[in-house]
Amino acid sequence: MSAEERRESVIRAAMTEFARGGYKGTSTEAIAKRVGVSQPYLFRLFPGKEAIFLEAARRCCERTTQVFKEASEGLEGEAAHHAMGAAYQALIADDPDLLLMQMQMYVAVASAEASGDREFGESVRAGWMEMYDTARLALGADVGDATHFLAYGMLINVLVSMGFQPDHRVWTGFYESVQPRQ
Incomplete structure (x- = not known):
């Protein structure tokens, strides 16, 4: 395995562990x-734990x-x-570690x-702002729509990370509020 492939393995493993x-x-x-490597080898790929975490965070946002x-x-x-919301729900259903990493x-x-x-937070904030700007542009550059979209995304994050099952009553208001307008 090349150093770049090993580095990629470290990032994926770090996302899971973190x-x-x-x-x-x-x-x-x-x-x-x-990953199946020694700590000294890990530190040949990354200068330290913070660098590994920040790369895992960047990858999560990306x-x-x-x-x-x-x-x-x-x-x-x-x-x-609606397309972004459905895609995000599918993403975190397929990769729960991505949500937990977030x-x-x-x-x-x-x-x-x-x-x-x-x-420490500067690069994490930069990655988050990229998500925000992407959502905002897709929603016609409307700040209110982007805020609404991301607010519901955070609600999804909280409910899923706390283990509320989809049939729990706490989701009822969420489902009612995100139905497409007629």
Whole structure:
């Protein structure tokens, strides 16, 4: 396996490990073990744990952004809104670790900010802004529509990450509010 292929394996393994254990709770040893490499080799690919986490976070945002772009291609407004929403729901259903990684990104940035490290969150915020801008453009550059879309996305994130099953009553208002307008 080439160094680039191994690096890709590390990113995928890191997304899984960080999704499940968070930034502070995940060791580089666990990531190395999942990939089947030594820690010293891991540090030849990445300068440290923070760099691995930030690359995993970037990849998480990039993947979600790509799903939004593909789903909304050739669509506008409400059609784009529904297509992106359905594509996002399918994405997190197919890859629950992606959702958990996203939630861990928010926790890690908030934790870093609380301890005075604003720089840590800069690249995560940049990735999130790319998602925001992609959704906003697909929705006709309307700030209100983009805010509404992403607010419901966060509601989905919270409900799914907390384990609420699709038939739980907490979803009722969500389902009613996202039905296409007649």
